[in-house]
Amino acid sequence: MLALFNDIKDEMQVVEEELKAVVQARYPLLTETSTHLLNAGGKRLRPALVLFGAKFYNFDLKKVLPLAVAMELIHMASLVHDDVVDASMTRRGIPTVKAMWGNSISIHIGSYLFAKSLILIAKYKDTPLVSNVLSNTSVKMCEGEIQQISFSFDINQSLKDYFYRIKCKTALLIAASTQLGAVACSAPESIHLPLRRYGYYIGMAFQVIDDILDMVADQNQLGKPIGGDLRQGIITLPVIFALTCCKQRDRLMGLVCKVEKTEDEVQEALMIIKECGAIEQSFEIAKKYIAKAKKELKVLPDIPTRLTLSLAADFVGIRKF
Amino acid sequence: MLALFNDIKDEMQVVEEELKAVVQARYPLLTETSTHLLNAGGKRLRPALVLFGAKFYNFDLKKVLPLAVAMELIHMASLVHDDVVDASMTRRGIPTVKAMWGNSISIHIGSYLFAKSLILIAKYKDTPLVSNVLSNTSVKMCEGEIQQISFSFDINQSLKDYFYRIKCKTALLIAASTQLGAVACSAPESIHLPLRRYGYYIGMAFQVIDDILDMVADQNQLGKPIGGDLRQGIITLPVIFALTCCKQRDRLMGLVCKVEKTEDEVQEALMIIKECGAIEQSFEIAKKYIAKAKKELKVLPDIPTRLTLSLAADFVGIRKF
Numbered sequence: 001m002l003a004l005f006n007d008i009k010d011e012m013q014v015v016e017e018e019l020k021a022v023v024q025a026r027y028p029l030l031t032e033t034s035t036h037l038l039n040a041g042g043k044r045l046r047p048a049l050v051l052f053g054a055k056f057y058n059f060d061l062k063k064v065l066p067l068a069v070a071m072e073l074i075h076m077a078s079l080v081h082d083d084v085v086d087a088s089m090t091r092r093g094i095p096t097v098k099a100m101w102g103n104s105i106s107i108h109i110g111s112y113l114f115a116k117s118l119i120l121i122a123k124y125k126d127t128p129l130v131s132n133v134l135s136n137t138s139v140k141m142c143e144g145e146i147q148q149i150s151f152s153f154d155i156n157q158s159l160k161d162y163f164y165r166i167k168c169k170t171a172l173l174i175a176a177s178t179q180l181g182a183v184a185c186s187a188p189e190s191i192h193l194p195l196r197r198y199g200y201y202i203g204m205a206f207q208v209i210d211d212i213l214d215m216v217a218d219q220n221q222l223g224k225p226i227g228g229d230l231r232q233g234i235i236t237l238p239v240i241f242a243l244t245c246c247k248q249r250d251r252l253m254g255l256v257c258k259v260e261k262t263e264d265e266v267q268e269a270l271m272i273i274k275e276c277g278a279i280e281q282s283f284e285i286a287k288k289y290i291a292k293a294k295k296e297l298k299v300l301p302d303i304p305t306r307l308t309l310s311l312a313a314d315f316v317g318i319r320k321f
Numbered sequence: 322m323l324a325l326f327n328d329i330k331d332e333m334q335v336v337e338e339e340l341k342a343v344v345q346a347r348y349p350l351l352t353e354t355s356t357h358l359l360n361a362g363g364k365r366l367r368p369a370l371v372l373f374g375a376k377f378y379n380f381d382l383k384k385v386l387p388l389a390v391a392m393e394l395i396h397m398a399s400l401v402h403d404d405v406v407d408a409s410m411t412r413r414g415i416p417t418v419k420a421m422w423g424n425s426i427s428i429h430i431g432s433y434l435f436a437k438s439l440i441l442i443a444k445y446k447d448t449p450l451v452s453n454v455l456s457n458t459s460v461k462m463c464e465g466e467i468q469q470i471s472f473s474f475d476i477n478q479s480l481k482d483y484f485y486r487i488k489c490k491t492a493l494l495i496a497a498s499t500q501l502g503a504v505a506c507s508a509p510e511s512i513h514l515p516l517r518r519y520g521y522y523i524g525m526a527f528q529v530i531d532d533i534l535d536m537v538a539d540q541n542q543l544g545k546p547i548g549g550d551l552r553q554g555i556i557t558l559p560v561i562f563a564l565t566c567c568k569q570r571d572r573l574m575g576l577v578c579k580v581e582k583t584e585d586e587v588q589e590a591l592m593i594i595k596e597c598g599a600i601e602q603s604f605e606i607a608k609k610y611i612a613k614a615k616k617e618l619k620v621l622p623d624i625p626t627r628l629t630l631s632l633a634a635d636f637v638g639i640r641k642f
Contacts, residue, residue: 026464029471081432085425104406104470107428111402112463114432118439118456128446135439142433143347149425150350 002043004312007304008051011061015047018069022116033097033109037076040094046071046177052312053181053195055305057188064184066120067130071177073117074134078141080110085145086232093223114138129183137172144168153233153257155243162240163204170210171203178309194296198309201293205316208286211236212279213319215270227266233259237285238278246276290317323364325633328625329372332382336368339390343437354418354430358397361415367392367498373633374502374516376626378509385505387441388451392498394438395455399462401431406466407553414544435459450504458493465489474554474578476564483561484525491531492524499630515617519630522614526637529607532557533600534640536591548587554580558606559599567597611638 005012023034047068054064082088083096084106090096098106124130144165151157151165178199182192213222214229215238229236235256242252255261255269273279293313297306326333344355368389375385403409404417405427411417419427445451465486472478472486499520503513534543535550536559550557556577563573576582576590594600614634618627 027468027471030464030467081428085428103424105467107402107405107431108463108466108470110428111432111435112460112467114435115456115459115463118452118459122449122452122456125446125449125452128443131439131443131446131452135436135443138436138439139433142429142436143351145429146351146426146433147348149429150348 002048002315004308004315005044005048007308008048008055011051012044012048014061014065015044015051015068015072018065019072022069022073022120023113025112029101029105030109030112033101033105034113036100037080037097037109037113041092042072042076044072046075046173049174049177049199049312050181050184052305052309053178053192053199054185055181055303056191056195056300057182058185060185064181066123067180067184070117070120070134071173071180073113073120074138075173077110077112077114077117078145080106080113082145084110085149086228088224088228090224093220124184127183127186130180133176133180133183137176140168140172144170148234151235153235153259155235155253155256157235157240159237159240162235162237166204166207166211167200170207171200174203174206175199191300194299198293198296198313201289201296202313202316205286205289205293205313208237208282208289209316209319212238212282212286215273216279227270230256230266230269231261237282238273241278241281242273242276245281246272246278248272248276286317290314323369323636325629325636326365326369328629329369329376332372333365333369335382335386336365336372336389336393339386340393343390343394343441344434346433350422350426351430351433354422354426355434357421358401358418358430358434362413363393363397365393367396367494370495370498370520370633371502371505373626373630374499374513374520375506376502376624377512377516377621378503379506381506385502387444388501388505391438391441391455392494392501394434394441395459396494398431398433398435398438399466401427401434403466405431406470407549409545409549411545414541445505448504448507451501454497454501454504458497461489461493465491469555472556474556474580476556476574476577478556478561480558480561483556483558487525487528487532488521491528492521495524495527496520512621515620519614519617519634522610522617523634523637526607526610526614526634529558529603529610530637530640533559533603533607536594537600548591551577551587551590552582558603559594562599562602563594563597566602567593567599569593569597607638611635 019038023031023038025031050064050068050071079091080097083091083098084103088096089099097109121131121134147165151161175196179192179196182195211229214236215227217226219226239256243249246252252269252272255265258265290313294310297309300306340359344352344359346352371385371389371392400412401418404412404419405424409417410420418430442452442455468486472482496517500513500517503516532550536548538547540547560577564570567573573590573593576586579586611634615631618630621627
């Protein structure tokens with residue numbers, strides 16, 4: 001567990017047990033695949049953010065537990081489906097469900113975990129904002145993924161397209177986590193809206209950093225091969241920056257558009273991107289989002305969790321995995 | 322449109338327009354794939370059943386429209402995912418989304434349509450039964466599909482396994498359609514529970530007939546090749562009956578278990594199943610479900626829709642496509 005989660009260690013343990021309980025099913029195959037997914041780890045960032053959000057207003061674990069678990073299930077569901085789409089064989093250094101059980105099982109397991117989250121969300125019948133936010137977020141998450149496929153290997157995409165995509169893919173679910181944690185404990189807008197914006201900004205920073213790490217991380221720490229986005233034709237922030245400023249623009253353009261790249265071509269593209277300063281430029285964007293996130297915290301009650309969230313924002317900026 | 326839907330012709334037109342409106346999206350690819358799906362037809366059985374259910378208690382189109390549309394979206398979402406799993410290239414004689422746009426797009430389009438249904442379902446915040454029933458139904462639908470994959474080519478499955486599977490795969494969503502149509506118009510249990518049971522029984526009959534048609538239908542009318550289930554190793558009611566009673570049991574067992582069957586072997590298996598009377602035995606089961614469905618109608622108010630639902634039950638038993 002991340003050291004940042006020390007304040008909510010006991011609650012996170014309950015979340016973990018509840019996650020395990022919720023995926024128990026009639027068929028061994030279902031329990032086995034879901035348990036594999038749970039054991040494959042993950043930072044449990046979204047449940048933690050739900051709990052942190054809830055700390056700002058009449059915290060009650062009973063009230064937020066189903067939501068915290070639901071958030072991780074939605075996230076896991078999207079990862080399982082993404083692994084089919086990206087044909088990923090490992091994630092966090094561990095074989096994916098796709099690698100172990102194939103596409104068909106993965107599709108249904110993803111939908112199963114998502115449907116399980118709906119049962120938990122249905123408990124919030126007195127707080128309609130929960131299902132409103134999450135249904136809209138789910139639609140946007142799919143839109144983001146579909147935009148990513150439509151725009152793959154297509155260099156005619158703008159910064160705006162990129163930011164809209166990472167908002168849909170990543171930031172909205174993180175925003176929902178911090179916001180709805182507070183909503184589940186009946187917090188007023190003056191609390192849950194700044195929390196939502198905080199979550200949104202760290203979510204944006206999180207994905208920008210993710211896209212940077214895909215180019216510069218230590219492969220072993222990342223748990224998957226470097227340059228995956230380039231290979232798949234996903235055009236991320238460093239590529240967009242490099243295409244606007246670098247001297248070898250034409251060469252990079254050719255490499256990025258190429259559908260079947262050799263390993264040398266991937267490495268060459270990575271080199272061009274790194275040399276022109278596009279990585280640093282992207283880091284600057286992430287830093288700006290982190291600063292914006294921390295600014296939102298200022299209007300919130302000055303409880304210890306506020307400092308934790310500030311440190312969490314910093315962590316997003318320095319993480320290496 | 323089915324002649325049976327004449328009484329609700331105008332309302333079904335509104336459902337159709339709303340379906341088209343709901344799938345309009347920011348990205349042409351999304352609108353295009355969803356519109357392809359809508360235009361590929363389908364009987365719109367579930368929305369019709371929602372409307373019929375609602376007719377039994379203070380019918381109000383405004384109240385049931387989002388639900389009727391949501392039901393078709395959930396159904397479409399499951400078909401798109403199933404076509405990936407089954408690697409189906411045509412459905413109702415028209416190329417599938419999988420065939421035209423590939424697996425990745427299909428996975429996200431399926432999830433997108435499902436997520437869109439959640440936005441519609443979130444409108445029923447004053448009727449928590451709607452989201453309760455639908456979240457549980459969604460989990461069961463995935464369970465049914467996963468059971469089907471786990472048990473493929475496995476002849477050690479009982480009638481009970483088969484009936485549980487088709488309940489999950491098919492009957493529960495049809496049961497939810499008839500029930501929740503009434504629920505959305507605030508009908509009491511004395512109305513919506515018999516409607517649910519009616520839907521459940523015709524749903525069971527519907528899937529049994531579907532499994533029979535996969536073996537005996539006219540290929541052109543069915544819109545897909547005959548014997549698909551056998552090829553995929555899906556063991557349906559006629560196979561289970563044939564394995565219990567027919568003289569060529571051992572030969573059939575060998576054929577059914579074989580993962581890569583030749584076309585001759587598929588035809589031989591079909592022949593054995595047809596000759597031993599297993600098709601007729603399966604029809605008897607479907608008929609029993611239809612009788613049970615019609616019996617449920619007796620406790621409902623004697624409005625014209627009651628006769629329509631009785632005819633609808635009969636239609637399930639005689640349909641050829």
